[in-house]
Amino acid sequence: xxxxxxxxxxxxxxxxxxxxxxxxxxxxxxxxxxxxxxxxxxxxxxxxxxxxxxxxxxxxxxxxxxxxxxxxxxxxxxxxxxxxxxxxxxxxxxxxxxxxxxxxxxxxxxxxxxxxxxxxxxxxxxxxxxxxxxxxxxxxxxxxxxxxxxxxxxxxxxxxxxxxxxxxxxxxxxxxxxxxxxxxxxxxxxxxxxxxxxxxxxxxxxxxxxxxxxxxxxxxxxxxxxxxxxxxxxxxxxxxxxxxxxxxxxxxxxxxxxxxxxxxxxxxxxxxxxxxxxxxxxxxxxxxxxxxxxxxxxxxxxxxxxxxxxxxxxxxxxxxxxxxxxxxxxxxxxxxxxxxxxxxxxxxxxxxxxxxxxxxxxxxxxxxxxxxxxxxxxxxxxxxxxxxxxxxxxxxxxxxxxxxxxxxxxxxxxxxxxxxxxxxxxxxxxxxxxxxxxxxxxxxxxxxxxxxxxxxxxxxxxxxxxxxxxxxxxxxxxxxxxxxxxxxxxxxxxxxxxxxxxxxxxxxxxxxxxxxxxxxxxxxxxxxxxxxxxxxxxxxxxxxxxxxxxxxxxxxxxxxxxxxxxxxxxx
Numbered sequence: 001x002x003x004x005x006x007x008x009x010x011x012x013x014x015x016x017x018x019x020x021x022x023x024x025x026x027x028x029x030x031x032x033x034x035x036x037x038x039x040x041x042x043x044x045x046x047x048x049x050x051x052x053x054x055x056x057x058x059x060x061x062x063x064x065x066x067x068x069x070x071x072x073x074x075x076x077x078x079x080x081x082x083x084x085x086x087x088x089x090x091x092x093x094x095x096x097x098x099x100x101x102x103x104x105x106x107x108x109x110x111x112x113x114x115x116x117x118x119x120x121x122x123x124x125x126x127x128x129x130x131x132x133x134x135x136x137x138x139x140x141x142x143x144x145x146x147x148x149x150x151x152x153x154x155x156x157x158x159x160x161x162x163x164x165x166x167x168x169x170x171x172x173x174x175x176x177x178x179x180x181x182x183x184x185x186x187x188x189x190x191x192x193x194x195x196x197x198x199x200x201x202x203x204x205x206x207x208x209x210x211x212x213x214x215x216x217x218x219x220x221x222x223x224x225x226x227x228x229x230x231x232x233x234x235x236x237x238x239x240x241x242x243x244x245x246x247x248x249x250x251x252x253x254x255x256x257x258x259x260x261x262x263x264x265x266x267x268x269x270x271x272x273x274x275x276x277x278x279x280x281x282x283x284x285x286x287x288x289x290x291x292x293x294x295x296x297x298x299x300x301x302x303x304x305x306x307x308x309x310x311x312x313x314x315x316x317x318x319x320x321x322x323x324x325x326x327x328x329x330x331x332x333x334x335x336x337x338x339x340x341x342x343x344x345x346x347x348x349x350x351x352x353x354x355x356x357x358x359x360x361x362x363x364x365x366x367x368x369x370x371x372x373x374x375x376x377x378x379x380x381x382x383x384x385x386x387x388x389x390x391x392x393x394x395x396x397x398x399x400x401x402x403x404x405x406x407x408x409x410x411x412x413x414x415x416x417x418x419x420x421x422x423x424x425x426x427x428x429x430x431x432x433x434x435x436x437x438x439x440x441x442x443x444x445x446x447x448x449x450x451x452x453x454x455x456x457x458x459x460x461x462x463x464x465x466x467x468x469x470x471x472x473x474x475x476x477x478x479x480x481x482x483x484x485x486x487x488x489x490x491x492x493x494x495x496x497x498x499x500x501x502x503x504x505x506x507x508x509x510x511x512x513x514x515x516x517x518x519x520x521x522x523x524x525x526x527x528x529x530x531x532x533x534x535x536x537x538x539x540x541x542x543x544x545x546x547x548x549x550x551x552x553x554x555x556x557x558x559x560x561x562x563x564x565x566x567x568x569x570x571x
Contacts, residue, residue, distance in 0.1 A: 024245060029243030041410070057188070096186075100179065101284060143180075171339050239385060264356050264357055266310065268310045270327060272305045295311075302516065496536055
């Protein structure tokens with residue numbers, strides 16, 4: 001039997017109460033949901049948008065130990081981060097992969113005098129690129145946290161000559177490179193959906209609904225609204241958990257419990273289709289601190305190059321968009337690292353921006369605001385119960401954070417922990433074939449019905465949950481999409497039927513990576529709408545509206561300009 005995580009508000013309205021209600025289904029809310037569900041807690045999670053569509057959808061696609069946090073003195077966070085990175089490589093090997101990372105270095109002693117001042121005071125001072133001595137000290141300390149019993153290689157330092165032999169397109173003015181290992185996260189949204197499904201699979205005591213907004217508090221509990229139908233209802237819980245990331249203060253205000261916890265900063269990225277730049281990276285992430293003090297990355301991913309990121313103050317009442325000034329900045333840093341590689345705006349296939357859920361930091365420089373997290377507790381207004389607000393958190397530590405926050409909730413409920421998620425495989429990472437021999441065995445046993453090449457594609461896309469996809473595909477005749485041969489009609493039907501798709505844009509941005517790699521066209525948009533509409537019971541007018549809404553969101557939020565291929569909706 002193929003399991004579905006599609007769940008409407010009906011499941012919440014039929015029983016409008018739980019021990020715990022989580023508001024905000026980014027990765028940290030979802031991780032907490034999974035952990036609580038595995039303990040047998042009666043828990044529900046809602047989000048005003050799609051799952052993982054807020055801050056968690058705007059990540060740099062990295063699972064990293066946070067080497068620069070050492071300079072902030074955040075040793076606990078670095079230790080936890082590298083432990084979680086090493087753990088995710090084991091429990092989510094379908095989406096989290098080792099990432100060789102190289103830092104180009106242009107001086108020997110730069111930053112040595114100012115670094116102790118930054119460490120002690122967290123004042124930015126005059127921005128400087130870090131020199132070789134400072135980076136060497138940092139990486140030596142990082143190794144002591146990071147090596148996982150020797151399974152992670154030590155960092156390597158090379159002079160200019162050997163560095164340019166390995167990466168000949170690097171700026172010839174460099175003096176050294178440092179290379180170490182972190183991890184990449186190929187499909188953040190799909191990883192989060194796996195975490196969510198693990199929670200739902202724990203039993204009927206775990207419920208979820210996307211596109212359900214918390215709009216207030218009344219005598220009967222938290223007031224929820226279905227953003228599609230407009231229907232409103234009240235939901236009671238002993239513990240309400242606010243994990244809405246950079247929107248935490250706004251959510252608390254809507255619940256009648258105003259707060260000033262948050263001070264997030266905006267980070268933008270662009271995705272480039274540039275074979276020349278892709279080749280220049282040598283398959284490695286290029287990661288360094290620019291002369292203005294910002295951490296930047298040039299990162300090969302899915303046959304494209306991801307470039308980011310910025311660190312700018314943002315008003316959460318305003319739209320979150322990458323600006324042309326930020327794009328100019330990205331091209332400046334590409335020219336700094338790879339001066340002979342020619343790339344311009346015509347290579348941009350996708351752009352995105354998000355706000356980090358950082359704590360309020362007043363005059364502290366954004367780069368030195370703690371990336372650690374804390375939990376704020378207060379009474380649940382006039383009602384009995386507790387409101388918990390998560391301040392901070394990042395992708396790398398989501399499992400540990402979820403277990404920590406879950407532990408606080410279990411204490412409030414007077415319930416014991418019955419299982420730890422440490423070492424517990426996530427979704428399609430369960431029994432994932434990590435050796436070549438095991439990979440061949442898996443393909444041999446699953447390739448009979450769809451072919452070995454297709455089985456390999458689905459395994460890479462869904463992990464071992466590809467077994468469910470294959471079972472669905474072969475139930476009826478299937479065919480590749482006319483406008484994207486990497487997907488079939490039945491595969492899109494599977495996503496629409498089982499993965500809580502509400503809007504067409506959910507398929508484009510989060511159930512697949514079609515938009516991210518620049519693989520969309522007007523014709524493909526129409527074709528996808530034709531496939532999804534009958535599965536979700538859309539009328540002709542709803543189908544047309546979904547296409548229009550997708551075109552608008554792609555243009556406004558992601559710089560992707562498309563026109564619908566047809567104006568006639570399907571009957």
